[in-house]
Amino acid sequence: MENRPSPLKLIALLVLALAGAGAGFWWLKIHDFSVRVSIDEGVNLLRDAGPLVFFTAMAVLPAVGAPMSFFYLTAGSAFTAQLGLAGVLVGAGLAIVVNLTLTYWLARYGLRPWLERMISRSKYKIPVVAAEEQAEITVLLRITPGPPYFLQSYLLGLAEVRFGTYLWISWVISIVYGTGFIIFGDAILHGKGKVAFLGLSMLVAVALGVHLLRKHYGKKGT
Secondary structure (H helix, E strand, C coil), rough: CCCCCCCCHHHHHHHHHHHHHHHHHHHHCCCCCCHHHHHHHHHHHHHHHCHHHHHHHHHHHHHHHHCCHHHHHHHHHHHHHHHHHHHHHHHHHCCCCCCCCHHHHHHHHHCCCHHHHHHCCCCCCCCCCHHHHHHHHHHHHHHCCCCCHHHHHHHHCCCCCCCCHHHHHHHHHHHHHHHHHHHHHHHHHHCHHHHHHHHHHHHHHHHHHHHHHHHHHHHHHH
């Protein structure tokens, strides 16, 4: 029989959580905290650091777990005025290539002995993917919600998916997602309603495409 917490404990935990949230909002209010101002200040810091520093960070930090979505949402706001939207997309595209290459190398070569030792101590095994299934597995992993971006890359590297297959599929899916987020993030922070709608429409279209792909592969598996 499962040990479930009693209703009184659940209520107490809920009350504590609400009290903590209330205290947090009260602290932010008395200190005149503004989410919009904080975002603007963060974007200004990135802009002051320059596009080279930003896109280098975008290439390297997601390999150790930093969310790629943060860079997508701030790149346009920070550098569209300086580089233009096309320049931002080129910078993001190059950063994604470097990130994918770095993560693949770490998983397949640089950190492989250490990762193998860690995995051997668990109940999991390094996946083995047949050559004819590598493209399909790469697509499925990239469009499946849940696993973080960097973890997807590590899994594909550990599975020894061919680098060319891994790179071009991962890059296409990433840049399509990234373009929608870059346009949407820039438009939201600058109050561009029509452009924000365009970015959101791209993300909806991508989500629909992902749904159809998953449905397609699901039928193939039955």
